[in-house]
Amino acid sequence: MNESELFDQLRNLRTASTAGGRAKHxxxxxxxxxxxxVKSHSAEVTYAEAEEQVGQLIDAFGPADQSSQRDRAAMPFVHLERRLWELHDGNDQPIPPTPSRSGSWLRRNSARGRLRPEVVAHLFxxxxxxxxxxxLRETYLGEHEAEQIFRAVGLDRTFKAHNRAAALPTTAVRSFTTTIDASDYDSRLRRQAFTWLTELNTKHGGRIPFGLLQEFRFEGKRIPLMDPQAGIRKPKELGSALSLRTxxxxxxKQRPYEDELDANGxxxxxxxxxxxxxxxxxxxxxxxFTEKRPMIWFKGVASGLYQPHFxxxxxxDEPENLRFLISFE
Structure with missing residues (x-):
């Protein structure tokens, strides 16, 4: 999906007609x-997290409705176009757009939705x-209510920051568009992990025992940097993968995965x-990949010993080849 296709999808949401125009859910x-x-760098949300705030927005700016505020968020959560949105239950089973589901059903089944990766790739x-x-504003909203809505969801600050950046030198604009919030939890954790690994790597001569890699601490909490069983590590505290290992x-002996190495190993x-x-x-x-997060590669150099590269x-992303391409540049 390119930018033009994304904008076409946004302009052509299936919405009901009301006396005041198209429904805004x-x-x-x-x-x-x-x-x-913008605030969390997370494109995934549970219905339980969204229902109250989205319900308040619909109650304030949507058509008059006698349904409960919480259930008003259920309709868009279930029926938002699937080229933009994915919806699963607590067992990771897809929830189809029909039949419709109530807010109580979504809560009971731990429903969670996420913007599709190809959408997030543009939103970064x-x-x-x-x-x-x-x-969305031009297609569905009035000018006055748009200001109120953008303020309610926090996008007014982003517009102001972007306008300020437009007046800055090119390097400053590039810095702004590369990362919306460089001080967020994810970025701080990765930076501290890199610093910690640099010191550990020097101390152990590039042969760090697996057990030590489980002892990284960030803001008072132990967060292992390597998964003990899988090759890909995504801590529950982060929205995306942190490390991978070979x-x-x-x-x-033949490697279990054909992860090609270059001339430098x-x-x-x-x-x-x-x-x-x-x-x-x-x-x-x-x-x-879509959020442009720097990661760590742990290369096994002996049984139970790893050398970090970052x-x-x-x-x-090459789904046709079942792989991700990698660079250290």
């Missing part, structure tokens, strides 16, 4: 999701995110977990 949910993404750029918000393979691509692109670990990697960047 879906645009309000999307604007709330955009504002939440502040310019595109704001253009998407403007598209286990040590003795000479003359650095990994060039990393294979998917299994063959399902929507496996939660592959999704975590895809989020690191920052690693995922440069391309």
């Amino acid at each position: 879906k645009p309000l949910l999307l604007l709330w999701l955009f504002g939440r993404y 750029e502040a310019r595109t995110l704001l253009a998407a918000a403007e598209t 286990t040590y393979t003795p000479p003359k 650095l990994i060039r691509y990393y294979m998917y977990r299994g063959t399902d692109p929507l496996h939660f670990q592959n999704v975590a990697m895809r989020r690191a 920052p690693l960047w995922l440069t391309k």
